[in-house]
Amino acid sequence: MPDDAKVIAMTDESDSLKLALRGSSPDDLSQPPPLRLPSKAALFLDFDGTLVDIAAHPDHVEVARALPGLIEALGEQLEGRLALVSGRALEALDRLLGPVDVAMAGSHGGEFRPCRNAEIHPLADPLPETIARPLGAFARDNGELLVEHKPFSMAVHYRGQPEMRAPLLALAQDLAEAHGAGVKDGKMVVEVVMPGSDKGSAVARFMDMPRFAGSTPYFIGDDVTDEDAFKAVTAMGGEGILVGPMRQTAACWRLESVEEVHAWLTRALADADADAPAGAAGKSPDTENAGQAGERPE
Numbered sequence: 682m683p684d685d686a687k688v689i690a691m692t693d694e695s696d697s698l699k700l701a702l703r704g705s706s707p708d709d710l711s712q713p714p715p716l717r718l719p720s721k722a723a724l725f726l727d728f729d730g731t732l733v734d735i736a737a738h739p740d741h742v743e744v745a746r747a748l749p750g751l752i753e754a755l756g757e758q759l760e761g762r763l764a765l766v767s768g769r770a771l772e773a774l775d776r777l778l779g780p781v782d783v784a785m786a787g788s789h790g791g792e793f794r795p796c797r798n799a800e801i802h803p804l805a806d807p808l809p810e811t812i813a814r815p816l817g818a819f820a821r822d823n824g825e826l827l828v829e830h831k832p833f834s835m836a837v838h839y840r841g842q843p844e845m846r847a848p849l850l851a852l853a854q855d856l857a858e859a860h861g862a863g864v865k866d867g868k869m870v871v872e873v874v875m876p877g878s879d880k881g882s883a884v885a886r887f888m889d890m891p892r893f894a895g896s897t898p899y900f901i902g903d904d905v906t907d908e909d910a911f912k913a914v915t916a917m918g919g920e921g922i923l924v925g926p927m928r929q930t931a932a933c934w935r936l937e938s939v940e941e942v943h944a945w946l947t948r949a950l951a952d953a954d955a956d957a958p959a960g961a962a963g964k965s966p967d968t969e970n971a972g973q974a975g976e977r978p979e
């Protein structure tokens with residue numbers, strides 16, 4: 682018996698992520714076991730800090746050349762039960778990833794699109810001017826704060842001025858309380874969103890769709906804003922996978938880095954190809970020409 686088989690026991694051959702023994706301690710979480718495809722899993726993926734490394738500016742993230750193909754191939758293997766669930770606007774995800782035909786929720790769940798060419802459904806109200814105006818004025822009056830307008834939220838990045846976090850957060854909380862909105866305290870960013878804009882609601886909306894029926898949801902994410910989704914998948918019998926250093930979390934597995942996420946996803950596809958009957962393989966992206974998903978673009 683291989684070593685890892687001693688700590689990881691599959692309860693169900695068709696769903697290799699479900700484990701009888703978690704192999705985790707309260708101080709840390711183990712790596713998730715390999716995802717076996719095909720399976721009755723549904724995979725929900727965060728974007729920044731999960732599929733791409735954090736960069737100094739939102740427009741400067743580097744998307745690995747093989748990533749769009751990897752995501753699409755996994756979606757095919759999962760028969761459409763794969764969705765990106767991001768704090769970014771869908772427009773930004775489309776711009777960064779190109780034409781990837783998978784389901785997506787953007788603006789922390791405020792925007793919902795069941796497949797590439799479908800209409801975008803709003804799941805939240807737009808942010809009122811009574812919030813956007815004072816938040817924008819605060820950013821303008823305080824130097825290097827970067828404002829990101831999204832269809833259903835507004836993000837103010839303070840990476841250039843970390844000392845501005847406290848006053849920015851205080852203003853955002855006051856405005857949110859006065860106007861029935863919510864605040865996301867992300868990685869060097871404070872965002873104000875309207876009710877309905879949360880990743881847990883987005884996951885629940887996907888899970889209501891016929892093609893997700895009866896599947897077990899898994900969410901991979903790095904930020905505290907992903908905790909809503911970890912809780913949602915756990916309540917539905919699934920599991921969360923935290924990316925990055927250990928912290929208090931509702932996830933029950935952990936991958937150390939974006940590179941490890943790419944390796945875990947790539948392995949799932951490679952194993953599926955190896956298991957496929959002769960002649961049926963080849964659903965993986967073209968790694969010979971495109972490089973491994975974990976590689977940076979040239």
Ligand SMILES: O=P(O)(O)OC[C@H]1O[C@H](O[C@H]2O[C@H](CO)[C@@H](O)[C@H](O)[C@H]2O)[C@H](O)[C@@H](O)[C@@H]1O
Nearest residue numbers: 728729735736737738739767768769868869870
């Ligand atoms: O839910 P996600 O897909 O993880 O998106 C969360 C936010 O990501 C972006 O901001 C973060 O990444 C930037 C690029 O690495 C970084 O500069 C920034 O400090 C991070 O907060 C994005 O700009 C936001 O709109 C997303 O909400």
